[in-house]
Amino acid sequence: MNRFDMKSDWDARAGEDAHKAIACDDAQNEGAFRASGERDVQLVLEGVSEILEGHQRALEIGCGTGRVLEPLARHFQQVFGVDVSGEMVRRGCQRLSHLPQVHLVEIDGLGKLPFRDESFDFCFSYITFHHIPIKAVVRSYIKETHRVLKPTGVARWHFFGRPAGILASLRESVTHKDTWRGCKFTLPEITRGVRASGLEIADARYLPAQSWRLFGKTPPDIIWITARKPDHTVRRGVRLFQDHDRPHLV
Template identity: 30%
Template sequence: MRGVWERAASEDPYFAVLSDPDKRGGGWDPEAFFRSGAQEVATVLAYVEGLGVPILHDSAALDFGCGLGRLTVPLARRFSRAVGVDVSTSMVARATELHGPSARVEFRQNVREDLRIFEDGEFGFVYSNIVLQHLPPRLARRYVEEFVRVTRTGGMVVFQLPDSYREGVAARLRTMLRVRTRLRSLLGRPARTSSDHVEWEMHGTPEPEVRQWLAGVNVSVRDVTLTNATDPAFNGELRYLANPPFQGWVSKQYCIVVD
């Protein structure tokens, strides 16, 4: 997957981060893009404050899968400093170029399947949105365990992960069409190809399984809630949902506190 991110980041990094179909082909206004990050961080912090969990504002924050630093920079304003970590060389280079070197914001590349580049308990807040959904569950679990390790006691980890996929009428129709395509190929006729735009790999893990992962580490699960982050037109305006969507990926945000 690293190669996919590198290619996407060098072609259109804004669209690689927020793939709102309306913004394809350089359509993102950088100002609107970064404004969405400030809004998202404000929304998330207001939400977790509402849960009555103290936020350790005097500690450092980690933004896992930081992309262009859309969330890292606003996190740095709310915590003593923020570190954005990303697997992609180009994303880290662009983020550093865009935001410049500063005592409060740092971008680091990490290609390891763990977060050994960080010490135990180095952060008081870890946040990750629209990242783990692109990783195989085995790896997502490994990183979630690492989020806990790098968070100090009393600190908070907030991460997003899809729970399941709901097949709607349109999806069922597509399945039928795929059957037709297979029949065409069996009959020796060429299959119809779809457009060549990047389709990100998506993975989900049901909430009971995620809770099992979390039962194996020293944390209290404070809240699990539905969000709009897997909406195909997600443009960075994070919203909490009362009900799952009728079709498509069901996105959940987990808020855990390290014991």
């Protein structure tokens, strides 16, 4: 596989075993695959479901065959997913053909989203950005998220993190990267990029160790970022989380 050819690499993985490529530990059968989507949509919506109740449109960046989109469709009127792999999108359209409110779209994987400004109430990416080997592409998706979100819309992203510091930076610079083991970010890197996009950070935290596993192991430094697009026409001070519910910024 080409180190940086996301499209051909993920088309190949989809052809070999799409379920395993998407959900390594939950790929035994369609039932387990669906159950993993039900489980993970709760994590995706944790703390924001009430804020988003009654809103119309959601977008997932890196949707695969629609594992999370399927249960997400119960919460929104229209659900969109984009993926670099045309083969993943084709299989997802077949899997979810019974859900007319779910739409899957193939993209080029270069960081742009094929939607108009202020199109979505909620935009998220889960178990995707750590496969992208080029940080500029991830940053572009963050900027694009700001563009396609409606004012007061919510964004949430999942990252592989790494420690800050010169030695950690040097180790990261010489680590082999490809379209499976992509780039990692420090928490300050992520928060700077999110703020630079124009979004306001509501929450930045590490995931609990038991909440996500890869090949039966818990990876280190899994980071969730939750942000909101400001609406400058309304009064300031409206919080996404109540103070007693807000996880600590770490």
